[in-house]
Amino acid sequence: MEAYIFDALRTVRGRGNNKGALLGITPTHLTVTLLDELRQRHQLKTELVEDLILGCVTQVMDQGANIAKTAAQQSGYGDQLCGVTLNRFCGSGLEAVNQAAAYVKSGFKDLLIAGGVESMSRVKMGSDGGAMAMDPAVALPGLFVPQGISADLIASKYGYSRPDADAFAAISQQRAAVAQSEGRFNRSRVTVKDINGFTVLDNDENIRPETTAEALAKLDPAFAMIGEMGGFNAVAIDRYPEVDHINHIHHAGNSSAIVDGAAIALIGNETAGEKLGLKPRARIRSMAVYGTDPTMMLVGPAPASRLALQKAGMQASDIDLYEVNEAFAVVPLRFMDDLGVPHDKVNVNGGAISLGHPLGATGCMLLSTLIDELERQNKTTGLVTLCIGGGMGIATIIERI
Secondary structure: OOOEEEEEEEEOOEEOOOOOOOOOOOHHHHHHHHHHHHHHHHOOOHHHOOEEEEEOOOOOHHHOOOHHHHHHHHHOOOOOOEEEEEOEOEOHHHHHHHHHHHHHHHOOOOEEEEEEEEEOOOOOOOOOOOHHHHOHHHHOOOOOOOHHHHHHHHHHHHOOOHHHHHHHHHHHHHHHHHHHHOOOOOOOEEOEEOOOOOEEEOOOOOOOOOOOHHHHOOOOOOOHHHHHHOOHHHHHHHHOOOOOOOOOOOOHHHEOOOEEEEEEEEEEOHHHHHHHOOOOOEEEEEEEEEEOOOOOOOOOHHHHHHHHHHHHOOOHHHOOEEEEOOOEOHHHHHHHHHHOOOHHHEOEOEOHHHHOOOOOOHHHHHHHHHHHHHHHHOOOEEEEEEEEOOOEEEEEEEEEO
16 A cells, blocks of 8 residues: 655744844744644645654653644544654654654554644753763763764765855855745745744755855864763774874754754555645655664665665666755765765755754654745655764655646
């Protein structure tokens, strides 16, 4: 049985700090905004939607107590709509989509909504704690290092320079600026309004079209001090003794931006589409997750993508467009080299460096961007992949219909 994507929407992204436009908007409101838009856009028979699966990484405060069911309850879709919240760190939004697709392909459910949400201005990253980083009995034998150290470790091991990272970041900003100015995000991107219906934000707030590699070169490395003073450089070198020193190339300008946002996708089988009178926009061909070394941790997109390609009976060259989450510049740089993929196929409308990375939502956001761009370019196949904390990668291959 096929799992079809009937539509995929995302909110605008707001800067995830106390000056961001979406600071006053709760993550529940962000999610319900999309649920309302989906219902209105398609005159959706909401009684047919069986479940809402949401990725969310920091599940405390506004995002605690099963935010998926909270949003389902607030949506007006009806009491029959269940909700479950999951956490596969940065891969959560795509994991939600994959789980929904698995339900459909198994025949256990006919129609679901899946996606993710993260309000990083209201619920700070890391505020949920966790043994992986906080408990010495877990962190020390696990050779834990912060993700920024992992990114700089990859750069040091594989020879990526500061100019490499800054040039990639500048291109991300330029591509996102062009995409926004040409309206490429308009189909899937949804304006956020307050409870009175007044517009709060109608564009992606983090894009900086004036960014240049030369300007980025003036920024100080973000992880040099914590690497040295916190002892994390030594941990990384202990795990990879062939690396004699850590070259700290990452900073705020070539790493993913902290933002607020949400995304959802309507996923179901052919019968559900017929009942709704909807034509599918794409089908999910394959999906995969892959575990990697937790110290280097951010190289999972390549092996996860290889596994997804294998399951689909495809080669990397068969994919028309890629969306690779720009957690740090080195992640897509390493991915492109590892799989032999040209940059003109990867993140053609920018990525998390320019647009931002709302942790639990990003995977589904990339899916909506990919479907829109496949349609715009009249191309067929696309792959979404993200690196994941703790040493994982996730990938999903879709085919436009």
